[in-house]
Amino acid sequence: MGRSKLAKFAAIGESENVIEPGDERYGLMKGQWRTSYFGNQHPLVLEVGCGRGEYTVGMARLFPEKNFIGSDIKGARLWKGSTMAEEEELQNVAFLRSFIEKLDENFAEEEVDEIWITFPDPRPRDRDIKRRLTSPRFLELYKQILKADGVVHLKTDNTGLYQYTLEVLAELKDQIKNLKYTADLYNSDLQEHTMGIYTTYEKRYLAEGVSIKYLQFQFQFK
Template sequence: MGRSKLEKFAAIAERENVVEPGDELYGQLKGKWRQEFFENGNPLVLEIGCGRGEYTVGMARLFPDKNYIGLDIKGARIWKGSTMAQEEDLHNVGFLRTFIENLEDNFAEGEVDEIWVTFPDPRPRDRDIKRRLTSPRFLDLYAKILKPGGIVHLKTDNQMLFEYTLEVLQERQPKELLSTADLYQSDLQEHTMGIFTTYEKRYLEEGITIKYLQFKV
């Protein structure tokens, strides 16, 4: 039987690889993640809505010369990723528990090198368009914290979200846009590094194609 949510919240509150409201570091690392959290000058990569942290940890395993932060508001989910990182003694990965709307409170302008948005809630209702993580509102937030030429990646199973994102990007005319509606039948697979989340494996087993795009701000 797994731990209860309360136990998981209590566990992450004690972990050095998690920053959350109430911590003395929360809100104090803006512009200082490399120096004060990771204690190096390596590139900083952020996963938005990291869930269980499978992608964040997967990238950290592959690239020890980069720093990775998984952001999510769900503490019970972050517990899983932070546990994996702790058990594997990965020092180039951390987790930030906060709302995505708080990005500017936690990251300085140009501080982040790359952003990953992996399998977000597609928010299919028209009234929720502004809550889609690739809406103009959020793309503007990403652009503020990304360095010039910083990369945004989207990985999704949802055709509507994929098409919506392409429509938004066509209006913004981003640099070096790459996209595919079927990642594993394309030549863009190398960009996703062979990392599969639990949900992605399930989608593939159900015959659902994975959509992917990336662009530079």
């Protein structure tokens, strides 16, 4: 591991806005994010696989009346978002260093109001289907922690992942409602959901003429 990564790991270990294994707060926020961490009852928005946290921080800037948590396992990536949030003194941002598979260990049932999945690894190989962040097993995790009217958003440049997700949602049609989607977000009537936030990857894709795919849906609770 290079010195730069080591320095970033050390930095997030000292950051108040990052919770990771080894931190005494890790695992104790479940069901307590609003009261114990943010100290309010504002809506809770989670970005899974947040990478550098650009989207998490971008949304936090726009919506001070909401709480935002970016989750990723890559500590060196989280350092970027954590640093930006600290420099801007954003009090409505936190980062969770954890595997997405452990969401239910870090969030209580119906604790989250909204989930964003922004430009995840598409995992194109068939053997990696279960690792796609829109696979049925992950959707079940999201359903567990989302409120009944909670919304899931996906933004991706990858046509394969976009089509795969629509196929999964079609198979789960009895459990899904209010599905909206477009294969070209910036030339659609859904572009309000861009919110003017562009990740590093998104800027690159748009510069290359790659269309951005977007969809949103809610779970059908009985």
